[in-house]
Amino acid sequence: MKVSFQTKSRHGYSVEFSPYYPQRLACATSQYYGLAGCGTLFVLDTTPNGLVPLRIYQWNDGLFEVTWSEDNDNVLVTAAGDGSVLLWDVSHPQGPLKALKEHTKEAYSVHWSQTRSEKFVISGSWDSLIKLWDISQPNSLTTFSGHRSMVYSVRWSPHIPGCFVSASGDQTLCVWDVRKPQFAQTVIPAHEAEVLSCDWCKYDQNMVFSGAVDGTIRVWDMRNPHTPVNQLQGHQLAVRRVKASPHAGNILASCSYDFTTRIWDMTAPTALEVIEHHTEFVYGLDFNLHIPGQIADCGWDELVHVFSPRILQP
Numbered sequence: 001m002k003v004s005f006q007t008k009s010r011h012g013y014s015v016e017f018s019p020y021y022p023q024r025l026a027c028a029t030s031q032y033y034g035l036a037g038c039g040t041l042f043v044l045d046t047t048p049n050g051l052v053p054l055r056i057y058q059w060n061d062g063l064f065e066v067t068w069s070e071d072n073d074n075v076l077v078t079a080a081g082d083g084s085v086l087l088w089d090v091s092h093p094q095g096p097l098k099a100l101k102e103h104t105k106e107a108y109s110v111h112w113s114q115t116r117s118e119k120f121v122i123s124g125s126w127d128s129l130i131k132l133w134d135i136s137q138p139n140s141l142t143t144f145s146g147h148r149s150m151v152y153s154v155r156w157s158p159h160i161p162g163c164f165v166s167a168s169g170d171q172t173l174c175v176w177d178v179r180k181p182q183f184a185q186t187v188i189p190a191h192e193a194e195v196l197s198c199d200w201c202k203y204d205q206n207m208v209f210s211g212a213v214d215g216t217i218r219v220w221d222m223r224n225p226h227t228p229v230n231q232l233q234g235h236q237l238a239v240r241r242v243k244a245s246p247h248a249g250n251i252l253a254s255c256s257y258d259f260t261t262r263i264w265d266m267t268a269p270t271a272l273e274v275i276e277h278h279t280e281f282v283y284g285l286d287f288n289l290h291i292p293g294q295i296a297d298c299g300w301d302e303l304v305h306v307f308s309p310r311i312l313q314p
Helices: none
Strands: 001-006 011-018 024-030 039-047 049-060 063-068 075-080 086-091 096-101 107-112 120-125 130-134 142-145 151-156 163-168 174-177 187-189 193-202 207-212 219-220 231-232 240-244 251-256 261-265 274-276 282-287 295-299 303-307
Touching: 001 039, 001 049, 011 295, 024 075, 024 295, 024 303, 039 063, 039 075, 039 303, 049 086, 075 120, 075 240, 086 107, 107 151, 120 151, 142 274, 163 193, 174 193, 174 207, 193 240, 207 240, 231 240, 240 282, 251 282, 251 295
Parallel strands: 011 063, 011 282, 063 107, 151 193
Antiparallel strands: 001 303, 011 024, 024 039, 024 063, 039 049, 063 075, 075 086, 075 107, 086 096, 107 120, 120 130, 130 142, 151 163, 163 174, 174 187, 193 207, 207 219, 219 231, 240 251, 251 261, 261 274, 282 295, 295 303
């Protein structure tokens, strides 16, 4: 069964399920396709009556990504077009609680550390910088400056504490260690185009996925990063986001400017399933940690969908 929610004059950029509550998800959106105007953060619950907003928060610039806290079930962080990293609390009707602003251009990606002992957030920006934050502190802890172009995506390793990967318009993936911020541990010339998205396999600490403007997804083994393990082809336009399944090590999903969301087996050359329920660019995508086979996506057609692709149903 599919349930949907209309974000009404707000264009979806990012969607993420709560790591605590199976029915809850958040969607970061922007007015005027993110080119101008304000942003809205929707916190939604799946109910028998469909997707119902729990909170709707406004900000004076576009919101480009949302991530949930891993140590507080009410806390979220968003990346904003004015360079801010914003902290929100669902238990507070007004917000944000805090705006951390050091980036000089759009903050485009944020991710909360998935290692429970860490309370760190990383942010990637169009100023080509990545910053490490302890959200209880007013200033960033470290700045990573190895990319030569916009940083589109940052993702913590779910396996290795203090390790994260970033994707950039300079056509590279970089793997970083927060203890050695002076330089990237690994630099991969990943695509012959801007790299818009990256993610780690949840079952193999060495496997990383990348998606690029050239419409391809590549699978990388960090032990031998010179050549991709596989290339997944089928998207007709840029791959906006790739997400690895938390339930099966070989499964990943992607969404694209070609209006589709696709499910893949990382060992196969073509998609297992193509979902065509958006009429504009599909920007946001996530798996539900609590409900195997359930996915959410959002797009510039002002719609959020929560659904279970046929191929993932038991």
